[in-house]
Amino acid sequence: MSTASFTLWPWIALAGLGAFHGLNPAMGWLFAVALGLHRRSRATVLLALAPIALGHAVAVGAVLLVVVAFGTVLDATLLGRGAGLILMGWALWHGFVGHRRRARIGMQTGFAGLALWSCMMASAHGAGLMLVPAILSLCVSPGMGGELATSTSIPISLAALTVHTGAMLAVIGAIGLVVYDRLGLAFLRRGWINLDIFWSAALAAAGIILLAG
Structure with a gap:
């Protein structure tokens, strides 16, 4: 594998995970469309992307900050193993319990x-x-002694967060506008793919990658 392709795959993965998140109605587009329909405003669907991005970025950014903080004092292999175990446990929790315990916020919330x-x-x-x-793939290199350097890890993490969130918002915006302009929310009653099982599998896969790395 060439150096260019080795460097590129984490960014592709970040964008792909963001797009996959954007497909999930619960991650934002369902609420954006519902709010737009309630206010009878197509612009509201687009304006709703800002708070969706903010909330997502805060949640993801907090995790990345913790990873960088621990990565500056722990060996990257040990950090990866620990994160892998947490991911495996999270996959089990999400698959059997988490998808049944959703926070209740009205569809016409602000x-x-x-x-x-x-x-x-x-x-x-x-x-x-x-x-x-x-x-970890982006921030740790063989010449860094197995630890993350704060000076490089923070900018890389911010760029990763931007790529991930941007891909998610692009998908949410596209789906939201199509549903608002053409389909309407009634099509969900005729069927929609349950993405929870796929997300649980993705969590487990990421855990396996870290444990095997």
Whole structure:
């Protein structure tokens, strides 16, 4: 594998996970569309992207900050193993319990409520933990002694958070506008793919990657 492709895959993974998050109605587009329909405003659907991004970024950024903090004092291999075990446990919890315990926020909530919902859902889904394999791959190199350097890890983590959140918002915005303009929320009654099982599998896969790395 070339150096360029080795460096590129974490960014692709970050964007892909963001897009996958954006597909999930509970991560924002369902609420953005409901709020737009309630206010009869297409612009509201787009404006709702800001609080969704804020809530998601706060939840994911908090996890990345913890990873960087621990990474400056712990060996990256040990940190990866610990994160892998947490991911495996989170996958089991989310698969059997977590998807049944959702926070209750009204579909016609305001932007503040939408930001809170986005933050809570990202935390419950372990969104930040999912980024750990990519973050460790980007921040740790063989010449760094197995630890993360704060001077480089923080800018890389911020860039990773931007790529991840940007991809999620692009998907949320596209789906939200299509549903608002053409489909309407009634199509959800005819069926929608349950993404929870796929997300649990993705959590477990990320845990396996870290444990095997």
